[in-house]
Amino acid sequence: MAPDRPASDPWAVPDVPILARSAHDRIAHRRTDEGWVTAAWDDPASRVLLISPAGTAQVRPGPSLRYVPPSEAAVDGVRVLLGAADGAVYLALLATDEIAGADWRGLRELATELTDLDVGLLTTAVALQAWHRTHRHCPRCGARTEVSKAGWTRTCPVDSSEHFPRTDPAVIMLVHDGAGRCVLARGPQWPAGRMSVLAGFVEAGESAEAAVAREVREEVGIEVCDVAYVASQPHPFPASLMLGYTARVAGDPRLVIDADEIVEAGWYTREEVRRATDWGSEPALDAGQPLPPLRGLPGTMSIARQLINAWLLEG
Structure with missing residues (x-):
C-alpha cells in the first residue's frame, strides 16, 4: 500500500x-x-x-x-x-x-x-x-451468465463454467536515443500538437519485451535495444494493464510512420518537451505565430507522463 x-x-x-x-x-x-x-x-x-x-x-x-x-x-x-x-x-x-x-x-x-x-x-x-x-453471456454456449463470488465472476447456469474479469496487457514505451532525444507521436484521434509515447497491445504468444520491439518497429519503423521495465498501471478504459518500458534506438534513427496508426511522430529534445503543457491546457498563441509541433503532453494521471517525466529528470 x-x-x-x-x-x-x-x-x-x-x-x-x-x-x-x-x-x-x-x-x-x-x-x-x-x-x-x-x-x-x-x-x-x-x-x-x-x-x-x-x-x-x-x-x-x-x-x-x-x-x-x-x-x-x-x-x-x-x-x-x-x-x-x-x-x-x-x-x-x-x-x-x-x-x-x-x-x-x-x-x-x-x-x-x-x-x-x-x-x-x-x-x-x-x-x-x-x-x-x-460480458453478460457465456462465451461457450451463449447463455445469460449469473453474477457470482461477490461480483468477481460470472457463472453459466447451463454448463457451470466460470468467467473472470478480463485484463488486456499492453506495453507503453518511451524510446530515446541515449543522447537527449525521445520519440513522441500522435494518433489520428488526437488534435495537432498533442503528443505521447508509443503503445500497443501484447499479442497472443508474445512477451511484453517482444511487443515493445514489434510495436516500435510497426509504428515508427526503427529497431530498439536495452528494453527495460519501469512500472505498471491499470487502465480500465475498458480493460487494459499498461506495462511501462524504456528502450533505446538501435541503428538508423530515421522514423518511418505507419499512417494507419500514427499521424505524426518525431524526435524531441528535453528542452522541447519541457515547454509543453498538459493536454487541454495548451496556451493560446498570437495570430500569425508559428505553432510548434509539440504543445501538449498526457496528463499526470497517465503512466505515459510518468515515463516522460522520469526521462526528463535524467538530463
Missing part, C-alpha cells in the same frame, strides 16, 4: 503510478462466503460506492468519493465486494440505469486529486463495471 498522494507538481515522478495506488485489502477470501457478504450489505456501517452506467461516481467537495450506506443503494445493478480498510467494508453498486442528483465525475477527472484509498477503490469498481457490462 502506498501513502496518500494528492495532486502535486505535474513534472514530478511518483514512486507508484497514479492508478496503481491502493490502500484497501481486497479480502478475496470473503468473496465465496455468501453469508458474510449478505451481512455486509445489511450492515449500515458498510460503505457503498455507486457507479453509473457511464463509469462515473458521486463526489463530495474536496473532491472525495461519496459513499452511502447500503440502505441508500437501493437501485438495480451488480453488487460487488471491493474490500476493507480501517475496519470498514467497502462495496460497489454498478447501477443498471442512470441515477439522478449529486455531482458525478469520472476516474480520468478525479484520479490525481483523490487519496490512495479512493483512487484504488474507484479504479477497481470502474474496471468491474466495464467487464460486467460487456
Whole structure:
C-alpha cells in the first residue's frame, strides 16, 4: 500500500503510478462466503460506492468519493465486494440505469486529486463495471451468465463454467536515443500538437519485451535495444494493464510512420518537451505565430507522463 498522494507538481515522478495506488485489502477470501457478504450489505456501517452506467461516481467537495450506506443503494445493478480498510467494508453498486442528483465525475477527472484509498477503490469498481457490462453471456454456449463470488465472476447456469474479469496487457514505451532525444507521436484521434509515447497491445504468444520491439518497429519503423521495465498501471478504459518500458534506438534513427496508426511522430529534445503543457491546457498563441509541433503532453494521471517525466529528470 502506498501513502496518500494528492495532486502535486505535474513534472514530478511518483514512486507508484497514479492508478496503481491502493490502500484497501481486497479480502478475496470473503468473496465465496455468501453469508458474510449478505451481512455486509445489511450492515449500515458498510460503505457503498455507486457507479453509473457511464463509469462515473458521486463526489463530495474536496473532491472525495461519496459513499452511502447500503440502505441508500437501493437501485438495480451488480453488487460487488471491493474490500476493507480501517475496519470498514467497502462495496460497489454498478447501477443498471442512470441515477439522478449529486455531482458525478469520472476516474480520468478525479484520479490525481483523490487519496490512495479512493483512487484504488474507484479504479477497481470502474474496471468491474466495464467487464460486467460487456460480458453478460457465456462465451461457450451463449447463455445469460449469473453474477457470482461477490461480483468477481460470472457463472453459466447451463454448463457451470466460470468467467473472470478480463485484463488486456499492453506495453507503453518511451524510446530515446541515449543522447537527449525521445520519440513522441500522435494518433489520428488526437488534435495537432498533442503528443505521447508509443503503445500497443501484447499479442497472443508474445512477451511484453517482444511487443515493445514489434510495436516500435510497426509504428515508427526503427529497431530498439536495452528494453527495460519501469512500472505498471491499470487502465480500465475498458480493460487494459499498461506495462511501462524504456528502450533505446538501435541503428538508423530515421522514423518511418505507419499512417494507419500514427499521424505524426518525431524526435524531441528535453528542452522541447519541457515547454509543453498538459493536454487541454495548451496556451493560446498570437495570430500569425508559428505553432510548434509539440504543445501538449498526457496528463499526470497517465503512466505515459510518468515515463516522460522520469526521462526528463535524467538530463
